Amino acid sequence: MAYTGEEMKEKLKLYSYWRSSCGHRVRLALSLKGIEYEYIPVNLLKGEQFDPDFIKINPMGTVPALVDGEVVITDSFAIIMYLDEKYPEPPLLPRDLHKRALNYQVASIVSSGIQPHQNLAVIRYIEEKTNGEEKIAWINNAIRKGYTALEKLLVNCGGKYATGDEIYLADLFLVGQIHGAMIKFKIDVEPYPTLAKCYESYKELSVFDDAVPAKQPDAPAPSI
Ligand SMILES: N[C@@H](CCC(=O)N[C@@H](CS)C(=O)NCC(=O)O)C(=O)O
Numbered sequence: 001m002a003y004t005g006e007e008m009k010e011k012l013k014l015y016s017y018w019r020s021s022c023g024h025r026v027r028l029a030l031s032l033k034g035i036e037y038e039y040i041p042v043n044l045l046k047g048e049q050f051d052p053d054f055i056k057i058n059p060m061g062t063v064p065a066l067v068d069g070e071v072v073i074t075d076s077f078a079i080i081m082y083l084d085e086k087y088p089e090p091p092l093l094p095r096d097l098h099k100r101a102l103n104y105q106v107a108s109i110v111s112s113g114i115q116p117h118q119n120l121a122v123i124r125y126i127e128e129k130t131n132g133e134e135k136i137a138w139i140n141n142a143i144r145k146g147y148t149a150l151e152k153l154l155v156n157c158g159g160k161y162a163t164g165d166e167i168y169l170a171d172l173f174l175v176g177q178i179h180g181a182m183i184k185f186k187i188d189v190e191p192y193p194t195l196a197k198c199y200e201s202y203k204e205l206s207v208f209d210d211a212v213p214a215k216q217p218d219a220p221a222p223s224i
Contacts, residue, residue: 022063024175031084039216043064057072099163106162110173160198
């Protein structure tokens with residue numbers, strides 16, 4: 001099932017940045033559900049997240065932000081849950097209670113246990129107060145600690161993806177995290193076999209390919 005702008009009265013607007021792992025999760029949800037949307041870039045490196053017009057949309061000065069008519073949602077977890085309730089097909093949460101809880105845990109570990117520690121504002125601050133080496137050590141520690149916990153949580157799940165053979169919430173959070181950490185910080189999932197297996201499976205899906213950072217309208221053209 002696809003949800004087009006025509007049936008939806010007005011297209012959704014997604015404020016995001018090509019390299020944002022939080023934005024990546026939301027693009028994946030939109031892509032999986034076949035929802036048409038308008039992409040509005042906010043250049044984090046140029047500080048556009050602090051522009052007064054954007055601060056009116058998200059006083060936290062972060063992306064992503066979703067605008068659906070009068071509704072404004074400014075956190076990727078909340079955005080994804082909103083989309084899942086408004087556009088239920090395909091569902092992003094399994095019916096099985098244990099698997100559902102696993103999906104919430106993975107999303108939470110990524111969104112509150114890993115991403116905030118590697119976020120641009122935080123790592124810039126650490127570098128300013130200490131040095132580049134401390135910054136790298138900080139990022140490495142946060143990501144590896146999170147990956148170790150995720151690996152332990154998912155090792156016995158079986159299936160192609162995080163919690164079985166269907167794509168759910170946990171997968172959206174893993175894709176953005178793993179891809180972003182590889183590109184931005186050169187941290188691979190190879191030492192974490194379950195995470196590595198999931199990541200290989202994601203790469204075969206075309207919806208996942210559409211959402212990759214390098215394919216977003218604000219990504220720089222590849223150098224020849
Ligand atoms: N909990 C928020 C976090 C949003 C967030 O930290 N976004 C990052 C990009 S992934 C950002 O906009 N950073 C801007 C900055 O640090 O100045 C979410 O999941 O949407």
